[in-house]
Amino acid sequence: MPEGHVIHRLARENDALFGGRPVRVSSPQGRFAEGAALIDGRVLDEAEAHGKHLFLGFGEHWLHVHLGLYGTYGFGAGEPPEPVGQVRLRMVNDSGYADLRGPTACELLTPAEKAAVHRRLGPDPLRPGEAGDEAWRRISRSGSTVAALLMDQKVLAGVGNVYRAEVLFRLGISPHRPGRDLSRTEWDAIWADLVALMHDGVAAGRIDTVRPEHTPEAMGRPPRVDDHGGEVYVYRRHDQPCLVCETPVRTEELAARNLFWCPRCQQR
DNA sequence: AGATAATGTACAT
DNA sequence: TGTACCTTATCTT
Numbered sequence: 055m056p057e058g059h060v061i062h063r064l065a066r067e068n069d070a071l072f073g074g075r076p077v078r079v080s081s082p083q084g085r086f087a088e089g090a091a092l093i094d095g096r097v098l099d100e101a102e103a104h105g106k107h108l109f110l111g112f113g114e115h116w117l118h119v120h121l122g123l124y125g126t127y128g129f130g131a132g133e134p135p136e137p138v139g140q141v142r143l144r145m146v147n148d149s150g151y152a153d154l155r156g157p158t159a160c161e162l163l164t165p166a167e168k169a170a171v172h173r174r175l176g177p178d179p180l181r182p183g184e185a186g187d188e189a190w191r192r193i194s195r196s197g198s199t200v201a202a203l204l205m206d207q208k209v210l211a212g213v214g215n216v217y218r219a220e221v222l223f224r225l226g227i228s229p230h231r232p233g234r235d236l237s238r239t240e241w242d243a244i245w246a247d248l249v250a251l252m253h254d255g256v257a258a259g260r261i262d263t264v265r266p267e268h269t270p271e272a273m274g275r276p277p278r279v280d281d282h283g284g285e286v287y288v289y290r291r292h293d294q295p296c297l298v299c300e301t302p303v304r305t306e307e308l309a310a311r312n313l314f315w316c317p318r319c320q321q322r
Numbered sequence: 323a324g325a326t327a328a329t330g331t332a333c334a335t
Numbered sequence: 336t337g338t339a340c341c342t343t344a345t346c347t348t
Contacts, residue, residue, distance in 0.1 A: 057329050106330070123330045124342040140342080156342040158331060214329045
């Protein structure tokens, strides 16, 4: 479930398990064999996330991982088992192991190449000290919809389809509003809500966006389970009643992704 | 067992 | 705008 919060957790987990110690690196599947050999036995100096990109520093080599849509990381304690399925990258030390499957990117970068990745990414609500001003500059000048802009990693790094749908619902903003029609106040509210929601997501390891007053219990409705691990207002709830106003949640394809929103609650 | 969809990106057209 | 990537969970048969 890779939106930005997952990648920041992965940086933390990699650092906790492997940081400051030599690590054995291999590619059981073989597709990353050459890169793995270059960092095998070296010390993991640093683990860092920017948006959905993970960077693991081994001296002058930076291991760059992007999970894409299907990539998964699996951690375990103790001896690693025989690799199951296509394990692109395996890292092992005396404490445990990590297996990476199905990533879009698993490659070694030079410091200059790493800097180039950072340069093409917008501010990340989860990176300490980052502000939304740079994103606002682009949004306030753009005729694209706010829904498209929130998912554009050049504008803002780390937001995916779930956070996009949920933050717009929470602020009552129509996903179809052009960016240039947003007020600075509205943008500041979006940024602040993303900072809060995504930090919660890092802590919890899932995306929960429903305010206490809107839970099914608080609304006097039967309990509900979302099928993707978190409690949300509109993401993948199309045709189901809105948790607030009971209008059916709508969906539409926008730039090859599903957009979800409540036509009654999101008219601003 | 087979089909389908998915929280993402890059490239071709 | 389409499609390739490449994996898994959740349907449908």
